[in-house]
Amino acid sequence: xxxxxxxxxxxxxxxxxxxxxxxxxxxxxxxxxxxxxxxxxxxxxxxxxxxxxxxxxxxxxxxxxxxxxxxxxxxxxxxxxxxxxxxxxxxxxxxxxxxxxxxxxxxxxxxxxxxxxxxxxxxxxxxxxxxxxxxxxxxxxxxxxxxxxxxxxxxxxxxxxxxxxxxxxxxxxxxxxxxxxxxxxxxxxxxxxxxxxxxxxxxxxxxxxxxxxxxxxxxxxxxxxxx
Numbered sequence: 001x002x003x004x005x006x007x008x009x010x011x012x013x014x015x016x017x018x019x020x021x022x023x024x025x026x027x028x029x030x031x032x033x034x035x036x037x038x039x040x041x042x043x044x045x046x047x048x049x050x051x052x053x054x055x056x057x058x059x060x061x062x063x064x065x066x067x068x069x070x071x072x073x074x075x076x077x078x079x080x081x082x083x084x085x086x087x088x089x090x091x092x093x094x095x096x097x098x099x100x101x102x103x104x105x106x107x108x109x110x111x112x113x114x115x116x117x118x119x120x121x122x123x124x125x126x127x128x129x130x131x132x133x134x135x136x137x138x139x140x141x142x143x144x145x146x147x148x149x150x151x152x153x154x155x156x157x158x159x160x161x162x163x164x165x166x167x168x169x170x171x172x173x174x175x176x177x178x179x180x181x182x183x184x185x186x187x188x189x190x191x192x193x194x195x196x197x198x199x200x201x202x203x204x205x206x207x208x209x210x211x212x213x214x215x216x217x218x219x220x221x222x223x224x225x226x227x
Contacts, residue, residue, distance in 0.1 A: 006068075007068060007069050007070050007072075007225060008225060010065070010068045011065065011068075011069070011222050011225065014061070014065045014068075015222075018058060018061070021058075022054070022058075025050050025053050025054070026046065026047070026050045029045075029046035029047075029049040029050050029053075030042070030043070030046040032046065032049075033045050033046040055211065056204075056207075056211065059210070059211040059212070059214050059215055060207075060211070060214075062214040062215050062217075062218040063076070063079075063210065063214045065218055066079065066214065066217055066218050066221060067150075069218075069221040069222075069225065070149060070221075070225060071137075071149075071150060071151060071152045072150050072221075073140065073145070073146035073147075073150030073151060074129075074133065074136070074137055074140075074146075074150065074151050074152045075217060075221055077129075077136075077140075078126070078129050078217075079170065079210070079213060079214065079217050080210075081125050081129065082122045082125050082126060082167055082170050082171065082174075082213070083122075083170070083171075083174045083209045083210055083213050085121040085122055085124070085125045086118035086119070086121050086122045086171050086174055086175070086209070087118070087174075087178075087209060088121070089114075089117040089118050089120070089121035090110075090114040090115060090117055090118035090121075090175070091114070092117075093113055093114050093117035093118075094109065094110065094111045094113055094114020094115075094117070095109075095114075097113050097117075098111030098112075098113045098114050099111065099113060100112045100113065102114075102115055102179075103179060105186075106179055106182050106183050106186060107178070107179060107182040110178075110179070110182075115175055118171060118174075118175060119168060119171050119172070119175075122167050122168070122170065122171035122174075123164055123167050123168060123171075125167070126163050126164060126166070126167030127160070127163070127164065127167075130160060130163045133152040133154075134152065134153060134154075136151075136152075137151030137152045137153055138151070138153075166216075166217070166220055169216050169220075170213045170216050170217060171213075173209075173212040173213045173215075173216045174209035174210070174212060174213040175209070176212050177208045177209045177210070177211050177212030177213065178208050178209050180208070180212070181193065181204055181205065181208035181211075193205055
């Protein structure tokens with residue numbers, strides 16, 4: 001097999017697998033629900049399991065698939081830094097300067113000021129990574145953290161504006177992911193999504209933004225590869 005075709009083949013297999021699994025997942029969980037003693041709870045339990053599969057498992061699969069793309073190591077670093085920077089700036093700016101609540105019923109502490117700071121932080125990180133992609137990739141390669149195919153070594157850069165648009169789209173998706181996770185907690189009547197990380201709201205609170213942001217970057221990477 002031509003090594004250059006590997007990411008394309010991997011993407012095609014992943015996309016086909018996602019479609020197949022998405023079609024059979026509800027029926028699979030319904031079959032499991034049929035074994036429950038209380039059959040009235042079978043359907044709600046099956047739908048909850050199917051939702052959790054689509055909400056958590058598939059987006060995490062997108063993270064793995066991003067790593068398999070050309071320049072996948074750099075793309076994954078780009079995604080993580082964008083999301084983390086957005087989260088950090090949203091928290092500190094919203095806490096100190098936030099006055100206008102974004103959605104008090106869903107997340108009483110999220111403000112529009114924090115959301116704007118998050119967006120600007122992600123745009124700033126995206127611009128910095130765009131400008132310093134070559135030295136960052138070289139440093140990771142020299143540290144044996146990536147292979148050459150996983151970095152960004154192009155001598156001629158693409159225009160800046162697509163990177164800024166992508167950074168904005170990823171940030172907006174990440175903020176929506178945060179709000180959706182807050183909505184789920186309100187609907188369930190719980191403060192935290194788990195106790196494995198005391199003081200952090202649970203494990204789901206640490207990855208909720210990535211669950212929405214990862215598919216956005218994967219679709220971009222796939223589109224870029226198809227060009």
